[in-house]
Amino acid sequence: MAKDLSRRDFVGITAAATAAWAVCDSTVTAHQAPSRAGAGGGRLNLGVASYSMRELSLDKALEGAKTLGVTSMTFKDVHLPRTDPPEVTRALSAKIKAAGIHIAGGGTITLPNDPAQIKKDFEYAKNAGFPLIFISPDPAALDTIEQMVKTYDIKVAIHNHGPEDKWWPRPQDAYAAIKSRDRRMGLCIDVGHTTRTNTNPAQACRECRDRLYDMHVKDLKSTELHSDTEVGRGIINFPELFRTLLDIGYQGQVGLEYEINAKNPIPGMIESMAYMRGVLAALAT
Numbered sequence: 001m002a003k004d005l006s007r008r009d010f011v012g013i014t015a016a017a018t019a020a021w022a023v024c025d026s027t028v029t030a031h032q033a034p035s036r037a038g039a040g041g042g043r044l045n046l047g048v049a050s051y052s053m054r055e056l057s058l059d060k061a062l063e064g065a066k067t068l069g070v071t072s073m074t075f076k077d078v079h080l081p082r083t084d085p086p087e088v089t090r091a092l093s094a095k096i097k098a099a100g101i102h103i104a105g106g107g108t109i110t111l112p113n114d115p116a117q118i119k120k121d122f123e124y125a126k127n128a129g130f131p132l133i134f135i136s137p138d139p140a141a142l143d144t145i146e147q148m149v150k151t152y153d154i155k156v157a158i159h160n161h162g163p164e165d166k167w168w169p170r171p172q173d174a175y176a177a178i179k180s181r182d183r184r185m186g187l188c189i190d191v192g193h194t195t196r197t198n199t200n201p202a203q204a205c206r207e208c209r210d211r212l213y214d215m216h217v218k219d220l221k222s223t224e225l226h227s228d229t230e231v232g233r234g235i236i237n238f239p240e241l242f243r244t245l246l247d248i249g250y251q252g253q254v255g256l257e258y259e260i261n262a263k264n265p266i267p268g269m270i271e272s273m274a275y276m277r278g279v280l281a282a283l284a285t
Contacts (some may be wrong), residue, residue: 046273047253069273073102082083086127091159132213134214136167160188189215217231228274254276
């Protein structure tokens with residue numbers, strides 16, 4: 001059974017998956033490598049945060065998604081600029097959808113305690129077709145954000161950023177601030193930053209499950225800042241994390257946020273995605 005598999009078992013299974021992916025090229029399709037995989041009747045939606053490809057153009061980022069075999073992405077404003085006129089934003093959103101990509105959300109957007117700016121960013125999200133915005137908000141802005149959530153019917157998810165974040169270092173810090181607010185206010189748990197606070201990301205997901213709307217996935221060599229590595233090579237226990245997400249019935253995107261080698265991220269993203277798929281395959285045994 002999956003629960004009896006050791007880390008070595010997972011490494012063996014996922015190594016085979018990685019080797020298979022190493023020979024893939026841009027002809028890989030979502031049908032050949034489905035982005036939804038899981039154990040038994042459960043499924044996880046594996047996708048990509050476009051920040052992983054921040055030094056690539058939007059066209060190249062969409063090609064990268066095809067190579068990875070994913071059909072779900074979240075978008076940083078490097079690919080959907082917040083400074084563009086509304087008609088340009090709508091056109092770029094249509095281009096993404098025409099490429100076969102589901103827009104799962106966008107951000108992270110830092111929201112100050114400024115109602116006019118917050119409204120402007122919700123207008124941007126509406127034009128971009130975001131059902132969800134990842135935010136790093138000033139705590140004093142939460143009342144205004146809640147009003148905008150109700151007005152625009154767009155979810156927000158507070159993104160935790162680890163020990164250096166004066167507002168939201170851990171998911172539980174954000175959860176405490178929104179758990180009694182409109183249910184469209186939730187969390188985007190960054191598993192790397194969570195780990196750097198010496199918090200178990202699987203436990204954080206379980207504790208915050210009723211407001212968990214998105215995931216940013218990465219791996220770390222240590223709890224030090226900028227210690228990122230390919231998923232499966234670091235200290236984060238992905239079998240435990242993915243098993244927890246399946247157990248709680250998580251429905252959002254599990255978005256690979258690869259922050260290494262920004263000029264040529266695709267090889268490392270292929271390896272990371274292969275490991276993630278391998279873990280899910282192992283959990284299905």
